[in-house]
Amino acid sequence: MQILNTLYLTTPESYVHLDNDTLRLDIERETRLRVPLHHLGAVVCFGHIAVSLPLMHRLADEGIALVLLDANGRFKARLEGAVSGNVLLRQAQHRLAGDPAFALNLARNCVAGKVRNCRHVLQRGAREAKGADDEAVLSRGADDLAATLRALPGAGDLDTLRGLEGEAARQYFGAINRLIRPPARQGFYMDGRSRRPPRDRVNALLSFLYSLLMTDCRSALEAAGLDPQVGFLHAVRPGRPALALDLMEEFRFFADRLALSLINRGQVGPADFVEREGGAVLLEGDARKAVLVAYQERKQENLSHPLLAEAVPFGLLPHIQARLMGRALRGDTAEYLPFLVR
Numbered sequence: 001m002q003i004l005n006t007l008y009l010t011t012p013e014s015y016v017h018l019d020n021d022t023l024r025l026d027i028e029r030e031t032r033l034r035v036p037l038h039h040l041g042a043v044v045c046f047g048h049i050a051v052s053l054p055l056m057h058r059l060a061d062e063g064i065a066l067v068l069l070d071a072n073g074r075f076k077a078r079l080e081g082a083v084s085g086n087v088l089l090r091q092a093q094h095r096l097a098g099d100p101a102f103a104l105n106l107a108r109n110c111v112a113g114k115v116r117n118c119r120h121v122l123q124r125g126a127r128e129a130k131g132a133d134d135e136a137v138l139s140r141g142a143d144d145l146a147a148t149l150r151a152l153p154g155a156g157d158l159d160t161l162r163g164l165e166g167e168a169a170r171q172y173f174g175a176i177n178r179l180i181r182p183p184a185r186q187g188f189y190m191d192g193r194s195r196r197p198p199r200d201r202v203n204a205l206l207s208f209l210y211s212l213l214m215t216d217c218r219s220a221l222e223a224a225g226l227d228p229q230v231g232f233l234h235a236v237r238p239g240r241p242a243l244a245l246d247l248m249e250e251f252r253f254f255a256d257r258l259a260l261s262l263i264n265r266g267q268v269g270p271a272d273f274v275e276r277e278g279g280a281v282l283l284e285g286d287a288r289k290a291v292l293v294a295y296q297e298r299k300q301e302n303l304s305h306p307l308l309a310e311a312v313p314f315g316l317l318p319h320i321q322a323r324l325m326g327r328a329l330r331g332d333t334a335e336y337l338p339f340l341v342r
Helices: 053-062 087-097 100-128 132-154 158-179 201-223 242-249 252-264 285-298 314-330
Strands: 005-009 014-019 022-027 030-036 040-046 049-051 065-069 075-079 273-275 281-283 302-305 310-313
Touching: 005 285, 014 053, 040 049, 040 201, 049 053, 053 065, 053 075, 065 201, 075 201, 087 100, 087 314, 100 132, 100 158, 100 242, 100 252, 132 158, 158 252, 201 242, 201 252, 201 281, 201 285, 201 314, 242 314, 252 285, 281 285, 302 314, 310 314
Parallel strands: 005 040, 014 049, 040 065
Antiparallel strands: 014 022, 022 030, 065 075, 273 281, 302 310
16 A cells, blocks of 8 residues: 655645646746656645646546645645545445444544553653653553543443543643653643644644644545544534544544654744734744654654554554444444554
8 A cells, every 4th residue: 555645835825736747836936846646645735825727627536635724724625526435335334323322332442542542652751751750740641541441431422432532631631741851841831732723832733733634534534435524423513524533533642742752852943833813822834844744754654553463654544544444334343443552
């Protein structure tokens, strides 16, 4: 299986258009980039990027997603070609989404994967902690998440399950500051998870990375023939990619670890963020490019997949899990098993 590249366009006022079988990027009428279409799996545009109509048509014909985000990474729109995949699989998905027992079990496994992987992040941090106080806080957070894992089988409905997931997230983000190296803590401090808008630099970085991860998960589900709008853990709402958010849960640790690495290595600094009126904190343009490069590079790193018993590039994991989810929906397997990091 090959990882098709995602092309991220971030320079304001860029113009992308079709040049034979190539995507061509012009800035101020000067050609800056040419990419053969067969190398692309998706094109993601941040902010004010002009896209020619012939290129839009060709991308749709080739099954290459065109995703439009605002300058801060918030989803705006997505251009898709004809719906692919087996209609019988989507029928099964829609039917089972209304089956309370099936929906609860699949949602529980999504939450279990998220909590288990977040616990792994805290445990690893505790082992590598330089100070006793940091080690104690991280170990206590890992213990709290272990308690959540033990409580998950007893959740008898989705509301209870969502409550457990929310409490686990609160405990996890309450400890995550201890994973930031002391010299960087003055500039990067997270006072709980905040979104729409993010209220601090850590939240701004996480929100940006989560938007990239969600786009990848949505693409993986569509490639597997599933409907990204109809989920099990996340409630269905107009315009909300509920199943993509479900699938994304078990992979949030990936974005968290990347954010911490970027901060601790000094690849992003306090000056790379700006605070807008009203308290919103946003990642600035040049820093966005550095984060995008790091994200794409990290997707090439191999992780061990427990079910496949082999190392797999992270970029393929959402696709593998989407197909495993499809097998569970078809009844080929007893249940959906999330990816668990080792």
